[in-house]
Amino acid sequence: MNTADQALVKKMNKALILEQIIANAPISRAKLSEITGLNKSTVSSQVSSLLQKEMIFETGRGESSGGRRPVMLKFNRKAGYAVGVDIGTNYMIVVLTDLEGNIIEHDERDLDEEDIPATEQALIELVGLAIEKMPPSPYGLAGIGVCVPGLVDNAQQVVFTPNKPIHLIDLKNLLEEKFNVPIFIENEANAGALGEKEYGDASHLEHAVFVSINAGIGLGILMNGKLFRGVEGFSGEAGHMSIDFNGPACRCGNKGCWELYASEKAVFSSFLSNTEAPLHQIVKELADRDDPNMLKTFETFGFYIGVGLLNIIKTLNPGTIILRNTIVESYPMIVDSIKKTISSRSAKEALTDYQLKISSLGRIASSLGVSRIVIERFLEQFMNEMV
Ligand SMILES: [Zn+2]
Structure with a gap:
Protein backbone atom coordinates (compact mmCIF):
# COMPACT_ATOMS: atom_id res chain seq x y z
CA MET A 1 0.00 0.00 0.00
CA ASN A 2 1.37 3.44 -0.84
CA THR A 3 1.42 6.29 1.69
CA ALA A 4 -1.69 7.99 0.30
CA ASP A 5 -3.68 4.76 0.54
CA GLN A 6 -2.45 4.17 4.07
CA ALA A 7 -3.51 7.66 5.08
CA LEU A 8 -6.95 7.07 3.55
CA VAL A 9 -7.39 3.78 5.39
CA LYS A 10 -6.42 5.44 8.68
CA LYS A 11 -8.89 8.22 8.05
CA MET A 12 -11.67 5.77 7.25
CA ASN A 13 -10.91 3.70 10.33
CA LYS A 14 -11.02 6.75 12.53
CA ALA A 15 -14.30 7.91 10.98
CA LEU A 16 -15.76 4.45 11.50
CA ILE A 17 -14.70 4.40 15.14
CA LEU A 18 -16.09 7.87 15.83
CA GLU A 19 -19.39 6.94 14.16
CA GLN A 20 -19.67 3.84 16.33
CA ILE A 21 -18.87 5.76 19.50
CA ILE A 22 -21.57 8.33 18.64
CA ALA A 23 -24.09 5.58 17.87
CA ASN A 24 -23.30 3.21 20.75
CA ALA A 25 -21.79 5.24 23.60
CA PRO A 26 -20.80 4.43 26.25
CA ILE A 27 -18.68 1.76 24.60
CA SER A 28 -15.38 0.01 25.37
CA ARG A 29 -12.37 -0.38 23.06
CA ALA A 30 -12.93 -4.15 22.97
CA LYS A 31 -16.56 -3.70 21.89
CA LEU A 32 -15.46 -1.20 19.21
CA SER A 33 -13.03 -3.75 17.87
CA GLU A 34 -15.79 -6.36 17.80
CA ILE A 35 -18.30 -4.09 16.01
CA THR A 36 -15.91 -2.61 13.46
CA GLY A 37 -13.84 -5.73 12.80
CA LEU A 38 -10.69 -3.65 13.29
CA ASN A 39 -7.90 -5.16 15.39
CA LYS A 40 -7.35 -3.97 18.94
CA SER A 41 -4.17 -2.03 18.28
CA THR A 42 -5.79 -0.10 15.40
CA VAL A 43 -8.78 0.75 17.62
CA SER A 44 -6.49 1.74 20.46
CA SER A 45 -4.35 4.11 18.39
CA GLN A 46 -7.36 5.75 16.70
CA VAL A 47 -9.11 6.14 20.05
CA SER A 48 -6.00 7.88 21.45
CA SER A 49 -6.05 10.28 18.55
CA LEU A 50 -9.76 11.05 19.04
CA LEU A 51 -9.13 11.55 22.77
CA GLN A 52 -6.31 13.94 21.99
CA LYS A 53 -8.57 15.87 19.61
CA GLU A 54 -11.17 16.05 22.43
CA MET A 55 -13.92 14.56 20.26
CA ILE A 56 -14.41 11.73 22.75
CA PHE A 57 -13.68 11.22 26.43
CA GLU A 58 -13.20 8.35 28.83
CA THR A 59 -15.80 7.71 31.48
CA GLY A 60 -16.32 5.30 34.40
CA ARG A 61 -15.91 1.61 33.98
CA GLY A 62 -18.35 -0.69 32.22
CA GLU A 63 -19.48 -4.26 32.88
CA SER A 64 -16.66 -6.77 33.00
CA SER A 65 -16.83 -9.85 30.85
CA GLY A 66 -14.43 -11.70 33.15
CA GLY A 67 -11.28 -9.63 33.59
CA ARG A 68 -10.72 -6.02 34.56
CA ARG A 69 -13.73 -3.76 33.99
CA PRO A 70 -13.18 -1.79 30.75
CA VAL A 71 -12.93 2.01 30.48
CA MET A 72 -15.89 3.32 28.51
CA LEU A 73 -15.76 5.91 25.74
CA LYS A 74 -18.28 8.64 25.02
CA PHE A 75 -18.75 11.23 22.30
CA ASN A 76 -17.88 14.71 23.54
CA ARG A 77 -21.15 16.46 22.74
CA LYS A 78 -19.67 19.65 24.14
CA ALA A 79 -16.75 19.68 21.67
CA GLY A 80 -18.58 22.36 19.68
CA TYR A 81 -21.93 24.06 19.19
CA ALA A 82 -24.38 24.89 16.42
CA VAL A 83 -26.89 27.67 15.88
CA GLY A 84 -30.21 26.97 14.12
CA VAL A 85 -32.46 29.80 12.95
CA ASP A 86 -36.04 29.56 11.68
CA ILE A 87 -37.08 32.76 9.90
CA GLY A 88 -40.84 32.64 9.60
CA THR A 89 -43.14 35.15 7.99
CA ASN A 90 -43.86 36.91 11.27
CA TYR A 91 -41.50 35.28 13.77
CA MET A 92 -37.91 34.20 14.26
CA ILE A 93 -36.70 31.30 16.40
CA VAL A 94 -33.05 30.79 17.29
CA VAL A 95 -31.59 27.77 19.10
CA LEU A 96 -28.05 27.07 20.24
CA THR A 97 -27.39 23.33 20.57
CA ASP A 98 -24.51 21.08 21.51
CA LEU A 99 -23.37 18.40 19.04
CA GLU A 100 -26.14 16.04 20.15
CA GLY A 101 -28.87 18.62 19.63
CA ASN A 102 -29.42 19.45 23.31
CA ILE A 103 -30.70 23.00 23.52
CA ILE A 104 -28.42 25.38 25.37
CA GLU A 105 -30.25 28.57 24.44
CA HIS A 106 -33.61 29.26 22.81
CA ASP A 107 -34.93 32.67 21.82
CA GLU A 108 -37.95 33.83 19.84
CA ARG A 109 -39.12 37.14 18.47
CA ASP A 110 -42.25 38.34 16.68
CA LEU A 111 -41.54 40.09 13.40
CA ASP A 112 -43.40 42.44 11.13
CA GLU A 113 -44.24 40.54 7.93
CA GLU A 114 -43.14 43.24 5.56
CA ASP A 115 -40.19 44.73 7.41
CA ILE A 116 -37.07 43.18 5.87
CA PRO A 117 -34.47 45.50 7.49
CA ALA A 118 -35.94 44.67 10.93
CA THR A 119 -35.77 40.96 10.09
CA GLU A 120 -32.12 41.33 9.11
CA GLN A 121 -31.38 43.22 12.30
CA ALA A 122 -33.19 40.65 14.48
CA LEU A 123 -31.25 37.87 12.79
CA ILE A 124 -27.86 39.39 13.58
CA GLU A 125 -28.93 40.31 17.09
CA LEU A 126 -30.48 36.96 18.09
CA VAL A 127 -27.65 34.91 16.58
CA GLY A 128 -25.15 37.15 18.38
CA LEU A 129 -26.98 36.68 21.69
CA ALA A 130 -27.04 32.89 21.21
CA ILE A 131 -23.31 32.83 20.52
CA GLU A 132 -22.66 34.84 23.69
CA LYS A 133 -24.28 32.01 25.67
CA MET A 134 -21.98 29.40 24.14
CA PRO A 135 -19.76 27.69 26.74
CA PRO A 136 -16.02 27.43 25.99
CA SER A 137 -15.24 24.36 23.86
CA PRO A 138 -12.40 22.93 21.75
CA TYR A 139 -14.07 23.67 18.39
CA GLY A 140 -16.36 26.59 19.25
CA LEU A 141 -19.18 27.45 16.87
CA ALA A 142 -19.43 24.78 14.15
CA GLY A 143 -21.71 26.91 11.99
CA ILE A 144 -25.08 28.57 11.61
CA GLY A 145 -28.05 27.00 9.84
CA VAL A 146 -30.99 29.08 8.68
CA CYS A 147 -34.30 27.93 7.26
CA VAL A 148 -36.92 29.97 5.43
CA PRO A 149 -40.45 29.28 4.19
CA GLY A 150 -39.76 29.16 0.46
CA LEU A 151 -37.58 27.92 -2.35
CA VAL A 152 -33.91 27.37 -1.53
CA ASP A 153 -31.77 26.12 -4.39
CA ASN A 154 -28.86 23.68 -4.29
CA ALA A 155 -26.44 26.62 -4.06
CA GLN A 156 -28.27 27.61 -0.84
CA GLN A 157 -29.69 30.78 -2.29
CA VAL A 158 -33.20 31.78 -1.30
CA VAL A 159 -34.96 31.99 -4.65
CA PHE A 160 -38.57 32.72 -3.77
CA THR A 161 -40.50 33.19 -0.52
CA PRO A 162 -44.13 33.98 -1.45
CA ASN A 163 -45.32 35.25 1.94
CA LYS A 164 -42.39 37.50 2.84
CA PRO A 165 -39.55 38.76 0.62
CA ILE A 166 -36.76 37.04 2.56
CA HIS A 167 -34.92 36.53 -0.73
CA LEU A 168 -34.01 40.24 -0.49
CA ILE A 169 -31.56 39.31 2.27
CA ASP A 170 -28.35 37.66 1.07
CA LEU A 171 -28.41 35.35 4.10
CA LYS A 172 -25.33 33.29 3.37
CA ASN A 173 -22.99 36.21 2.69
CA LEU A 174 -24.42 38.38 5.43
CA LEU A 175 -23.92 35.73 8.12
CA GLU A 176 -20.58 34.53 6.78
CA GLU A 177 -19.17 38.04 6.90
CA LYS A 178 -20.58 38.79 10.31
CA PHE A 179 -19.80 35.52 12.12
CA ASN A 180 -17.09 33.92 10.00
CA VAL A 181 -18.32 30.32 10.31
CA PRO A 182 -19.91 27.91 7.78
CA ILE A 183 -23.50 28.90 6.91
CA PHE A 184 -26.18 26.51 5.66
CA ILE A 185 -29.52 27.60 4.24
CA GLU A 186 -32.46 25.20 3.92
CA ASN A 187 -36.19 25.22 3.30
CA GLU A 188 -38.19 25.36 6.54
CA ALA A 189 -40.25 22.19 5.98
CA ASN A 190 -37.18 20.23 4.88
CA ALA A 191 -35.42 21.38 8.05
CA GLY A 192 -38.43 20.32 10.12
CA ALA A 193 -38.40 16.86 8.53
CA LEU A 194 -34.70 16.53 9.42
CA GLY A 195 -35.44 17.68 12.98
CA GLU A 196 -38.15 15.01 13.33
CA LYS A 197 -35.85 12.42 11.75
CA GLU A 198 -33.05 13.13 14.19
CA TYR A 199 -34.81 14.14 17.40
CA GLY A 200 -38.53 13.56 17.03
CA LEU A 361 -40.92 19.00 18.63
CA GLY A 362 -43.51 21.67 17.85
CA ARG A 363 -42.32 25.19 17.10
CA ILE A 364 -38.63 24.34 17.30
CA ALA A 365 -38.70 21.40 14.83
CA SER A 366 -37.21 23.40 11.98
CA SER A 367 -34.62 25.37 13.95
CA LEU A 368 -33.44 22.10 15.52
CA GLY A 369 -33.34 20.47 12.08
CA VAL A 370 -31.22 23.19 10.62
CA SER A 371 -28.83 23.08 13.59
CA ARG A 372 -28.58 19.32 12.87
CA ILE A 373 -27.42 20.12 9.33
CA VAL A 374 -24.61 22.20 10.83
CA ILE A 375 -23.60 19.35 13.14
CA GLU A 376 -23.57 16.76 10.36
CA ARG A 377 -21.43 18.94 8.10
CA PHE A 378 -19.06 19.65 10.99
CA LEU A 379 -18.62 15.93 11.72
CA GLU A 380 -18.15 15.13 8.01
CA GLN A 381 -15.54 17.87 7.76
CA PHE A 382 -13.82 16.64 10.91
CA MET A 383 -13.66 13.08 9.61
CA ASN A 384 -12.38 14.30 6.25
CA GLU A 385 -9.61 16.39 7.64
CA MET A 386 -8.18 14.11 10.28
CA VAL A 387 -5.43 11.63 9.48
ZN1 LIG B 1 -49.44 29.11 -5.12
Whole structure:
Protein backbone atom coordinates (compact mmCIF):
# COMPACT_ATOMS: atom_id res chain seq x y z
CA MET A 1 0.00 0.00 0.00
CA ASN A 2 1.37 3.44 -0.84
CA THR A 3 1.42 6.29 1.69
CA ALA A 4 -1.69 7.99 0.30
CA ASP A 5 -3.68 4.76 0.54
CA GLN A 6 -2.45 4.17 4.07
CA ALA A 7 -3.51 7.66 5.08
CA LEU A 8 -6.95 7.07 3.55
CA VAL A 9 -7.39 3.78 5.39
CA LYS A 10 -6.42 5.44 8.68
CA LYS A 11 -8.89 8.22 8.05
CA MET A 12 -11.67 5.77 7.25
CA ASN A 13 -10.91 3.70 10.33
CA LYS A 14 -11.02 6.75 12.53
CA ALA A 15 -14.30 7.91 10.98
CA LEU A 16 -15.76 4.45 11.50
CA ILE A 17 -14.70 4.40 15.14
CA LEU A 18 -16.09 7.87 15.83
CA GLU A 19 -19.39 6.94 14.16
CA GLN A 20 -19.67 3.84 16.33
CA ILE A 21 -18.87 5.76 19.50
CA ILE A 22 -21.57 8.33 18.64
CA ALA A 23 -24.09 5.58 17.87
CA ASN A 24 -23.30 3.21 20.75
CA ALA A 25 -21.79 5.24 23.60
CA PRO A 26 -20.80 4.43 26.25
CA ILE A 27 -18.68 1.76 24.60
CA SER A 28 -15.38 0.01 25.37
CA ARG A 29 -12.37 -0.38 23.06
CA ALA A 30 -12.93 -4.15 22.97
CA LYS A 31 -16.56 -3.70 21.89
CA LEU A 32 -15.46 -1.20 19.21
CA SER A 33 -13.03 -3.75 17.87
CA GLU A 34 -15.79 -6.36 17.80
CA ILE A 35 -18.30 -4.09 16.01
CA THR A 36 -15.91 -2.61 13.46
CA GLY A 37 -13.84 -5.73 12.80
CA LEU A 38 -10.69 -3.65 13.29
CA ASN A 39 -7.90 -5.16 15.39
CA LYS A 40 -7.35 -3.97 18.94
CA SER A 41 -4.17 -2.03 18.28
CA THR A 42 -5.79 -0.10 15.40
CA VAL A 43 -8.78 0.75 17.62
CA SER A 44 -6.49 1.74 20.46
CA SER A 45 -4.35 4.11 18.39
CA GLN A 46 -7.36 5.75 16.70
CA VAL A 47 -9.11 6.14 20.05
CA SER A 48 -6.00 7.88 21.45
CA SER A 49 -6.05 10.28 18.55
CA LEU A 50 -9.76 11.05 19.04
CA LEU A 51 -9.13 11.55 22.77
CA GLN A 52 -6.31 13.94 21.99
CA LYS A 53 -8.57 15.87 19.61
CA GLU A 54 -11.17 16.05 22.43
CA MET A 55 -13.92 14.56 20.26
CA ILE A 56 -14.41 11.73 22.75
CA PHE A 57 -13.68 11.22 26.43
CA GLU A 58 -13.20 8.35 28.83
CA THR A 59 -15.80 7.71 31.48
CA GLY A 60 -16.32 5.30 34.40
CA ARG A 61 -15.91 1.61 33.98
CA GLY A 62 -18.35 -0.69 32.22
CA GLU A 63 -19.48 -4.26 32.88
CA SER A 64 -16.66 -6.77 33.00
CA SER A 65 -16.83 -9.85 30.85
CA GLY A 66 -14.43 -11.70 33.15
CA GLY A 67 -11.28 -9.63 33.59
CA ARG A 68 -10.72 -6.02 34.56
CA ARG A 69 -13.73 -3.76 33.99
CA PRO A 70 -13.18 -1.79 30.75
CA VAL A 71 -12.93 2.01 30.48
CA MET A 72 -15.89 3.32 28.51
CA LEU A 73 -15.76 5.91 25.74
CA LYS A 74 -18.28 8.64 25.02
CA PHE A 75 -18.75 11.23 22.30
CA ASN A 76 -17.88 14.71 23.54
CA ARG A 77 -21.15 16.46 22.74
CA LYS A 78 -19.67 19.65 24.14
CA ALA A 79 -16.75 19.68 21.67
CA GLY A 80 -18.58 22.36 19.68
CA TYR A 81 -21.93 24.06 19.19
CA ALA A 82 -24.38 24.89 16.42
CA VAL A 83 -26.89 27.67 15.88
CA GLY A 84 -30.21 26.97 14.12
CA VAL A 85 -32.46 29.80 12.95
CA ASP A 86 -36.04 29.56 11.68
CA ILE A 87 -37.08 32.76 9.90
CA GLY A 88 -40.84 32.64 9.60
CA THR A 89 -43.14 35.15 7.99
CA ASN A 90 -43.86 36.91 11.27
CA TYR A 91 -41.50 35.28 13.77
CA MET A 92 -37.91 34.20 14.26
CA ILE A 93 -36.70 31.30 16.40
CA VAL A 94 -33.05 30.79 17.29
CA VAL A 95 -31.59 27.77 19.10
CA LEU A 96 -28.05 27.07 20.24
CA THR A 97 -27.39 23.33 20.57
CA ASP A 98 -24.51 21.08 21.51
CA LEU A 99 -23.37 18.40 19.04
CA GLU A 100 -26.14 16.04 20.15
CA GLY A 101 -28.87 18.62 19.63
CA ASN A 102 -29.42 19.45 23.31
CA ILE A 103 -30.70 23.00 23.52
CA ILE A 104 -28.42 25.38 25.37
CA GLU A 105 -30.25 28.57 24.44
CA HIS A 106 -33.61 29.26 22.81
CA ASP A 107 -34.93 32.67 21.82
CA GLU A 108 -37.95 33.83 19.84
CA ARG A 109 -39.12 37.14 18.47
CA ASP A 110 -42.25 38.34 16.68
CA LEU A 111 -41.54 40.09 13.40
CA ASP A 112 -43.40 42.44 11.13
CA GLU A 113 -44.24 40.54 7.93
CA GLU A 114 -43.14 43.24 5.56
CA ASP A 115 -40.19 44.73 7.41
CA ILE A 116 -37.07 43.18 5.87
CA PRO A 117 -34.47 45.50 7.49
CA ALA A 118 -35.94 44.67 10.93
CA THR A 119 -35.77 40.96 10.09
CA GLU A 120 -32.12 41.33 9.11
CA GLN A 121 -31.38 43.22 12.30
CA ALA A 122 -33.19 40.65 14.48
CA LEU A 123 -31.25 37.87 12.79
CA ILE A 124 -27.86 39.39 13.58
CA GLU A 125 -28.93 40.31 17.09
CA LEU A 126 -30.48 36.96 18.09
CA VAL A 127 -27.65 34.91 16.58
CA GLY A 128 -25.15 37.15 18.38
CA LEU A 129 -26.98 36.68 21.69
CA ALA A 130 -27.04 32.89 21.21
CA ILE A 131 -23.31 32.83 20.52
CA GLU A 132 -22.66 34.84 23.69
CA LYS A 133 -24.28 32.01 25.67
CA MET A 134 -21.98 29.40 24.14
CA PRO A 135 -19.76 27.69 26.74
CA PRO A 136 -16.02 27.43 25.99
CA SER A 137 -15.24 24.36 23.86
CA PRO A 138 -12.40 22.93 21.75
CA TYR A 139 -14.07 23.67 18.39
CA GLY A 140 -16.36 26.59 19.25
CA LEU A 141 -19.18 27.45 16.87
CA ALA A 142 -19.43 24.78 14.15
CA GLY A 143 -21.71 26.91 11.99
CA ILE A 144 -25.08 28.57 11.61
CA GLY A 145 -28.05 27.00 9.84
CA VAL A 146 -30.99 29.08 8.68
CA CYS A 147 -34.30 27.93 7.26
CA VAL A 148 -36.92 29.97 5.43
CA PRO A 149 -40.45 29.28 4.19
CA GLY A 150 -39.76 29.16 0.46
CA LEU A 151 -37.58 27.92 -2.35
CA VAL A 152 -33.91 27.37 -1.53
CA ASP A 153 -31.77 26.12 -4.39
CA ASN A 154 -28.86 23.68 -4.29
CA ALA A 155 -26.44 26.62 -4.06
CA GLN A 156 -28.27 27.61 -0.84
CA GLN A 157 -29.69 30.78 -2.29
CA VAL A 158 -33.20 31.78 -1.30
CA VAL A 159 -34.96 31.99 -4.65
CA PHE A 160 -38.57 32.72 -3.77
CA THR A 161 -40.50 33.19 -0.52
CA PRO A 162 -44.13 33.98 -1.45
CA ASN A 163 -45.32 35.25 1.94
CA LYS A 164 -42.39 37.50 2.84
CA PRO A 165 -39.55 38.76 0.62
CA ILE A 166 -36.76 37.04 2.56
CA HIS A 167 -34.92 36.53 -0.73
CA LEU A 168 -34.01 40.24 -0.49
CA ILE A 169 -31.56 39.31 2.27
CA ASP A 170 -28.35 37.66 1.07
CA LEU A 171 -28.41 35.35 4.10
CA LYS A 172 -25.33 33.29 3.37
CA ASN A 173 -22.99 36.21 2.69
CA LEU A 174 -24.42 38.38 5.43
CA LEU A 175 -23.92 35.73 8.12
CA GLU A 176 -20.58 34.53 6.78
CA GLU A 177 -19.17 38.04 6.90
CA LYS A 178 -20.58 38.79 10.31
CA PHE A 179 -19.80 35.52 12.12
CA ASN A 180 -17.09 33.92 10.00
CA VAL A 181 -18.32 30.32 10.31
CA PRO A 182 -19.91 27.91 7.78
CA ILE A 183 -23.50 28.90 6.91
CA PHE A 184 -26.18 26.51 5.66
CA ILE A 185 -29.52 27.60 4.24
CA GLU A 186 -32.46 25.20 3.92
CA ASN A 187 -36.19 25.22 3.30
CA GLU A 188 -38.19 25.36 6.54
CA ALA A 189 -40.25 22.19 5.98
CA ASN A 190 -37.18 20.23 4.88
CA ALA A 191 -35.42 21.38 8.05
CA GLY A 192 -38.43 20.32 10.12
CA ALA A 193 -38.40 16.86 8.53
CA LEU A 194 -34.70 16.53 9.42
CA GLY A 195 -35.44 17.68 12.98
CA GLU A 196 -38.15 15.01 13.33
CA LYS A 197 -35.85 12.42 11.75
CA GLU A 198 -33.05 13.13 14.19
CA TYR A 199 -34.81 14.14 17.40
CA GLY A 200 -38.53 13.56 17.03
CA ASP A 201 -41.26 11.30 15.73
CA ALA A 202 -39.58 10.16 12.52
CA SER A 203 -36.43 8.73 14.09
CA HIS A 204 -37.17 5.13 13.14
CA LEU A 205 -39.19 5.80 10.00
CA GLU A 206 -38.03 5.10 6.46
CA HIS A 207 -40.88 7.08 4.90
CA ALA A 208 -42.72 10.06 6.33
CA VAL A 209 -43.86 13.51 5.38
CA PHE A 210 -43.57 16.54 7.59
CA VAL A 211 -46.29 19.10 6.90
CA SER A 212 -45.62 22.56 8.20
CA ILE A 213 -48.54 24.97 8.26
CA ASN A 214 -47.85 28.61 9.09
CA ALA A 215 -48.50 31.60 6.85
CA GLY A 216 -48.01 29.11 4.02
CA ILE A 217 -47.73 25.31 3.81
CA GLY A 218 -44.56 23.33 3.17
CA LEU A 219 -43.74 19.65 2.98
CA GLY A 220 -40.54 17.86 3.98
CA ILE A 221 -40.42 14.41 2.40
CA LEU A 222 -38.41 11.62 4.03
CA MET A 223 -37.89 8.78 1.60
CA ASN A 224 -35.83 5.69 2.45
CA GLY A 225 -34.69 7.49 5.58
CA LYS A 226 -33.37 10.45 3.62
CA LEU A 227 -34.70 13.86 2.72
CA PHE A 228 -36.02 13.94 -0.84
CA ARG A 229 -35.04 17.37 -2.19
CA GLY A 230 -35.80 17.03 -5.90
CA VAL A 231 -33.45 18.01 -8.73
CA GLU A 232 -33.03 21.65 -7.78
CA GLY A 233 -33.90 21.35 -4.09
CA PHE A 234 -37.46 22.58 -4.63
CA SER A 235 -39.48 19.49 -3.67
CA GLY A 236 -42.33 19.68 -1.18
CA GLU A 237 -44.05 22.86 -2.37
CA ALA A 238 -47.39 21.20 -1.70
CA GLY A 239 -48.85 24.48 -0.50
CA HIS A 240 -48.92 25.41 -4.17
CA MET A 241 -50.75 22.41 -5.50
CA SER A 242 -54.06 23.58 -6.81
CA ILE A 243 -57.15 22.31 -5.04
CA ASP A 244 -59.45 24.56 -7.09
CA PHE A 245 -58.46 25.13 -10.70
CA ASN A 246 -60.66 28.22 -10.92
CA GLY A 247 -59.71 29.50 -7.49
CA PRO A 248 -58.10 32.83 -6.62
CA ALA A 249 -54.72 33.73 -8.09
CA CYS A 250 -51.69 32.90 -5.95
CA ARG A 251 -48.40 34.78 -5.77
CA CYS A 252 -46.73 31.65 -7.16
CA GLY A 253 -48.58 32.04 -10.50
CA ASN A 254 -51.03 29.19 -9.98
CA LYS A 255 -54.71 29.42 -9.04
CA GLY A 256 -56.55 27.93 -6.08
CA CYS A 257 -53.40 26.79 -4.26
CA TRP A 258 -53.87 24.67 -1.13
CA GLU A 259 -52.30 27.29 1.14
CA LEU A 260 -54.78 29.93 -0.03
CA TYR A 261 -57.38 27.81 1.83
CA ALA A 262 -55.60 25.86 4.56
CA SER A 263 -52.91 28.19 5.91
CA GLU A 264 -53.42 30.05 9.19
CA LYS A 265 -53.49 33.27 7.25
CA ALA A 266 -56.29 32.05 5.02
CA VAL A 267 -58.48 30.51 7.71
CA PHE A 268 -58.08 32.93 10.60
CA SER A 269 -57.60 36.30 8.87
CA SER A 270 -61.15 37.47 9.62
CA PHE A 271 -60.36 37.36 13.37
CA LEU A 272 -57.47 39.76 12.85
CA SER A 273 -59.30 42.62 11.16
CA ASN A 274 -60.07 44.75 14.23
CA THR A 275 -57.17 44.03 16.51
CA GLU A 276 -53.44 44.33 17.00
CA ALA A 277 -53.26 41.23 19.20
CA PRO A 278 -51.29 38.22 17.92
CA LEU A 279 -53.37 35.53 16.21
CA HIS A 280 -52.62 32.75 18.67
CA GLN A 281 -53.75 34.88 21.59
CA ILE A 282 -57.06 35.72 19.89
CA VAL A 283 -57.63 32.08 18.99
CA LYS A 284 -56.99 31.01 22.57
CA GLU A 285 -59.29 33.63 24.08
CA LEU A 286 -62.19 32.69 21.80
CA ALA A 287 -61.61 28.94 22.02
CA ASP A 288 -61.43 29.12 25.84
CA ARG A 289 -64.99 30.40 25.94
CA ASP A 290 -66.21 28.00 23.25
CA ASP A 291 -66.98 30.81 20.83
CA PRO A 292 -69.16 29.08 18.19
CA ASN A 293 -67.55 31.02 15.36
CA MET A 294 -64.08 29.90 16.42
CA LEU A 295 -65.17 26.27 16.84
CA LYS A 296 -66.68 26.34 13.38
CA THR A 297 -63.44 27.82 12.05
CA PHE A 298 -61.47 24.94 13.62
CA GLU A 299 -63.75 22.56 11.73
CA THR A 300 -63.12 24.45 8.48
CA PHE A 301 -59.36 24.53 9.13
CA GLY A 302 -59.41 20.74 9.54
CA PHE A 303 -61.49 20.34 6.40
CA TYR A 304 -59.09 22.30 4.20
CA ILE A 305 -56.04 20.61 5.70
CA GLY A 306 -57.68 17.22 5.12
CA VAL A 307 -58.44 17.92 1.45
CA GLY A 308 -54.77 18.59 0.74
CA LEU A 309 -53.45 15.80 2.97
CA LEU A 310 -55.57 13.28 1.10
CA ASN A 311 -53.84 14.34 -2.15
CA ILE A 312 -50.48 13.80 -0.45
CA ILE A 313 -51.53 10.40 0.92
CA LYS A 314 -52.67 9.38 -2.56
CA THR A 315 -49.46 10.63 -4.17
CA LEU A 316 -46.82 9.37 -1.73
CA ASN A 317 -48.38 6.66 0.47
CA PRO A 318 -46.16 8.04 3.21
CA GLY A 319 -47.30 5.86 6.13
CA THR A 320 -46.74 8.64 8.63
CA ILE A 321 -47.67 12.29 8.37
CA ILE A 322 -46.22 14.61 10.99
CA LEU A 323 -48.23 17.78 11.21
CA ARG A 324 -46.70 20.96 12.58
CA ASN A 325 -49.00 23.85 13.40
CA THR A 326 -49.37 25.68 16.69
CA ILE A 327 -53.18 25.88 16.56
CA VAL A 328 -53.63 22.21 15.55
CA GLU A 329 -51.23 21.21 18.32
CA SER A 330 -53.48 22.94 20.88
CA TYR A 331 -56.93 21.82 19.65
CA PRO A 332 -57.44 18.08 19.01
CA MET A 333 -60.86 18.75 17.46
CA ILE A 334 -59.01 20.02 14.37
CA VAL A 335 -57.28 16.65 14.04
CA ASP A 336 -60.70 14.95 14.23
CA SER A 337 -61.95 17.22 11.46
CA ILE A 338 -58.88 16.42 9.32
CA LYS A 339 -59.37 12.66 9.72
CA LYS A 340 -63.10 12.91 9.09
CA THR A 341 -62.46 14.84 5.88
CA ILE A 342 -59.89 12.30 4.67
CA SER A 343 -62.10 9.28 5.30
CA SER A 344 -65.24 10.93 3.90
CA ARG A 345 -63.50 11.71 0.61
CA SER A 346 -61.99 8.33 -0.12
CA ALA A 347 -63.49 4.91 -0.74
CA LYS A 348 -62.29 2.61 2.05
CA GLU A 349 -60.52 0.30 -0.39
CA ALA A 350 -58.74 3.26 -2.04
CA LEU A 351 -57.38 4.79 1.16
CA THR A 352 -53.94 3.55 2.18
CA ASP A 353 -53.06 3.25 5.85
CA TYR A 354 -51.70 6.43 7.32
CA GLN A 355 -50.80 7.70 10.76
CA LEU A 356 -51.39 11.33 11.51
CA LYS A 357 -49.06 12.57 14.23
CA ILE A 358 -48.79 15.99 15.75
CA SER A 359 -45.17 17.14 15.81
CA SER A 360 -43.68 16.44 19.23
CA LEU A 361 -40.92 19.00 18.63
CA GLY A 362 -43.51 21.67 17.85
CA ARG A 363 -42.32 25.19 17.10
CA ILE A 364 -38.63 24.34 17.30
CA ALA A 365 -38.70 21.40 14.83
CA SER A 366 -37.21 23.40 11.98
CA SER A 367 -34.62 25.37 13.95
CA LEU A 368 -33.44 22.10 15.52
CA GLY A 369 -33.34 20.47 12.08
CA VAL A 370 -31.22 23.19 10.62
CA SER A 371 -28.83 23.08 13.59
CA ARG A 372 -28.58 19.32 12.87
CA ILE A 373 -27.42 20.12 9.33
CA VAL A 374 -24.61 22.20 10.83
CA ILE A 375 -23.60 19.35 13.14
CA GLU A 376 -23.57 16.76 10.36
CA ARG A 377 -21.43 18.94 8.10
CA PHE A 378 -19.06 19.65 10.99
CA LEU A 379 -18.62 15.93 11.72
CA GLU A 380 -18.15 15.13 8.01
CA GLN A 381 -15.54 17.87 7.76
CA PHE A 382 -13.82 16.64 10.91
CA MET A 383 -13.66 13.08 9.61
CA ASN A 384 -12.38 14.30 6.25
CA GLU A 385 -9.61 16.39 7.64
CA MET A 386 -8.18 14.11 10.28
CA VAL A 387 -5.43 11.63 9.48
ZN1 LIG B 1 -49.44 29.11 -5.12
